Amino acid sequence: MGTLEDQTELAVRDYKYREFVVQKNELIQRVRNNLTERELKLLEFMISQVTANDDQLYTIKTTINFINRLFRFGDGGRNLQLTREALMSMRRKAFWFRDEERKTTETVSWLDKVVIYDDGSVELRLDATLAPYLVGMLGGNFTQYRLNDIVNLKGKNTLLMYKLIQSHYMGNKMAFELERENLLDYFNKPDMKWNAFNQKIITPTIKKINDVTIIHVDYEFITRGRKITKVRFTVGPFRIRHGNI
Structure with missing residues (x-):
């Protein structure tokens, strides 16, 4: 389970330079993405929380303030609300995914858990269907890049x-x-x-x-x-x- 509680500028800067986004190539190449720019960055943040030793997708604990500072979304109540709305929107969105190995096409959600507390803390979990494309990326056909590139784009x-x-x-x-x-x-x-x-x-x-x-x-x-x-x-x-x- 990931926990991000340190809200200092140093912690935010250290996180974006330290963390990588790792996922199977199929998840990028085959999905026709239906997310907004802010939602895409939120997704990349959550994927960066998956570690090489994880055996499943765990709940991520962080704050909207940390996310907004990480991606330079801006301060103030309006930007806090925009990120809340983006997280709720991601929970509702789904996409079609074709699995050539299993010869199946299925609907997949991005998130299966979004809990937003009044103090601005959040609990997030990616949908379990995504686990084969995010967990156990120690070898094989996967992509890895620095989260800082996503922050800057x-x-x-x-x-x-x-x-x-x-x-x-x-x-x-x-x-x-x-x-x-x-x-x-x-x-x-x-x-x-x-x-x-x-x-x-x-x-x-x-x-x-x-x-x-x-x-x-x-x-x-x-x-x-x-x-x-x-x-x-x-x-x-x-x-x-x-x-x-």
């Missing part, structure tokens, strides 16, 4: 792009390709024109990732005839952009 699409890239990135400098249709589907934009998708999602999100995270991303379009069919991403550590590798 702004915008839902930027968060989604970062998570998608990290789910394919294996370290050092490497390249991978994603199908055009899969990218449109991942961002829930199946009918968006490609030029608009590039201008509104690809270009600005990659710029933000390069500006504030520990990775650097370049990309190019792959064509078949005159049609763009894929995007090739080349990813490496932050220092590559400074010519140190």
Whole structure:
């Protein structure tokens, strides 16, 4: 069971630099995310509370004040209320998940417990259905990145792009390709024109990732005839952009 009671600035700063978000790649790549930016960050915070030694998803005890300071959501009653509402909204939301190994499609909730006390403390627990994708990440096909990157990123699409890239990135400098249709589907934009998708999602999100995270991303379009069919991403550590590798 996780407990976060220390509300000092030092504790908040230490937490965001120390903790990692670890999850199976399938949870990122296959889920069509229905969360807002604030809800996405709350989810990442809760996943960061799962440790390598956990055998199940335990209840997390913290405060809304700690969460708001961690993500720089802002002070005051209004921002406290927005985070309360986001947690309650996450409890109500569900998504479809396809398990290729079991050959099943099922509805999955993000949270199965949200308790908010009058003093601002909260008890949170991720839905048990998510456990196979979050617990026991000691080997296999999983993604790991620093929570501090999530803290620094702004915008839902930027968060989604970062998570998608990290789910394919294996370290050092490497390249991978994603199908055009899969990218449109991942961002829930199946009918968006490609030029608009590039201008509104690809270009600005990659710029933000390069500006504030520990990775650097370049990309190019792959064509078949005159049609763009894929995007090739080349990813490496932050220092590559400074010519140190």
